[in-house]
Amino acid sequence: MKILVIQQKMIGDVLTSTIICEALRKEYPNATIDFLVNSNTKSVITENPFFDHIIEFKNEYQNDKKAFYAFLKEIRKSKYDHVIDVYGKLESNLITLFSGASKRVSFYKWYTQFFYTKTIKRNLVPITNASIAIENRLRLVFPENRITSEITRPKIFLTKEEKEKAREFLESNGIVAKTPLIMISVLGSEMRKTLPFEYMAEAIDAVVKNTEANILFNYIPNQEKDARTIYNLTMPKTQRHIHFDVFAKSLRGFLAILSHCDALIGNEGGAVNMAKALDIPTFTVFSPWIHKKDWNMFEDGERQTSVHLSDYMPELFLNKSNKELKKNSLELYPYFKTELFIKQLHNFLSKNL
Template sequence: MKILVIQQKMIGDVLTSSILFKFLRAKYPNALLDYLINEHTLPVVQNNPNIDNFILFTKEEESSKPALLKFSRKIRQTKYNVVIDVYSKLSSNVITLFSGAKTKISYYKPYTVLIYTHNIRRINKADNMSSLAIINRLQLLKPLDIEVNTAVPKIYLTPEEISKSKHFLINKQIDFTKPIFMISVLGSGANKTYPFPYMAKVIDRIAKQTQGQILFNYIPNQEEQAKAIYILCEPKTQTQILFNVFGKNLREFLAITKHCDALIGNEGGAINMAKALNIKTFSIFSPWIDKDTWGLFEDNRTHVSVHLKDYSPEIYNNKTEKDMKKDALEIYRDFYPDLFDEKLKVFLQQTISHK
């Protein structure tokens, strides 16, 4: 048995879809289980013991039709028995079509039903703590007679990575007797990034209440934006921010986050990764992102989130997700930190009380 799972694009999607492999391995212990992903997302699924091979989709294949067709023909040579297309977009439609697999599974879309042998309709409402992002992915296993209701993504760090990151933090004067907070200061784009002045106020709250050490999650080409948020913080807060303590790559970020008491900030890949590392999270959703889909495993204690819709539902009257996305930067202005200050205060108190 040879099975290919396709999940391109974003880090959070790739991490979330990796849950399928645990159950595929249990059902087919001797099967070849491969994962087709974008090359930049590999670090979040590296070392997963249930995945045999990673097939990396590059920018060339993404932007060139001839390259995509060549890539698809190469996939066909493996002679997969089953293809599970979680991504379900044009490029993965083509790859699946050319795969030659007898069983082809994806989500129902009226214009792709002829490509797949099983077209699974998405569920629109969750009836347990799992998010729709988890539930709908698990639905894709049903044609293989695998019935699962919930699952938790997991990131696999090596003992060496964890030890090395601890020594790195010690050398940077991190005090492990005091709280350590990782802040997701920037989203994946402007329309998923909490306004800089508001984020600074959130960080001020964290610093004042916990007297903790604050790390920023950013990559080198985002340093200017991260610095702008740092400058907006109060002078006392700035003394608690270790601005130059950050991971130079994704695996280093993961290993550093493993030592933090919580990750707080913009909902997105960093939040999902922290959850997969079993680190507490407080996420601030963009106004246009559906909380029911991406509010993974939230219990208002270990994992907490806030969304403008929770406080001002009238803003959403007669507006589609497309409308909200288009106006996200303007709508963000109504999402004042004061709205969720009490909720953040409680989360921080619960976090530091276990320190």
């Protein structure tokens, strides 16, 4: 049997969807399993043993119809028996259709259901602490009565060489294991997913005062200016603990450095999911428009903790649609003052460092 799993979204979505491949490997141990992802997310799933091949969806397939059609023909030639489309957008609809697979599964949408032989309706309420994101993905493989018994965590696999190289890199920058090391996810993927800069700076000040830890900033190159702004808002004593220019030049390098951290703190996003997949404790700050129950994977209030403005001011969210919350997230964020969650942050640090 040949199986294709499709997930063309961001890093966090791709990483979370690896549990589908793991579930399939358990269910069909002799099958060939391929995982189709966008090229820029490939590094997060390298070395994963639960699928046989990574199929890259390159940028040119989105921009060049001829290139996309050539790609579809290659998919056809692969003769898949079973396709699980986690993405569920036009590109993956067509990939699924062109595969010619006799079994084609995806999440239910009334306008695309005809592409598939089976569709699954997403549950809106979690039944475990794994989160809706985990549970709904498992529904693409298992019947409802098996979901709770088949819960598994996404995992990242690093080589010994990658970890050792990261350790040497940290030591060359004066960062040694005897001092706690904390990664700060200072910025979200967009401003609507980013705690106000001054509040983040206050949180970092509190972390350093509480732990005397070394601090690394997680940001991508085009966010450097904003990350520097947050750095400048922290107290001078805090700045002496921040290694602003110590960062990896690749995603695999970042993962290897993250594996040496004692905790990750900051905005919800891919870095949080990666930390959890490396079994690193996380303290996550959710955007006002993101439903915490969708992505607070395996939260236990100790190693994995998260906060949301609705935890403190539920009245701001009464009778508000997700569309309204997303539109007004920048107006809601100023209410999310550091003082609201500082006690929980201190508790998290005391339990994990």
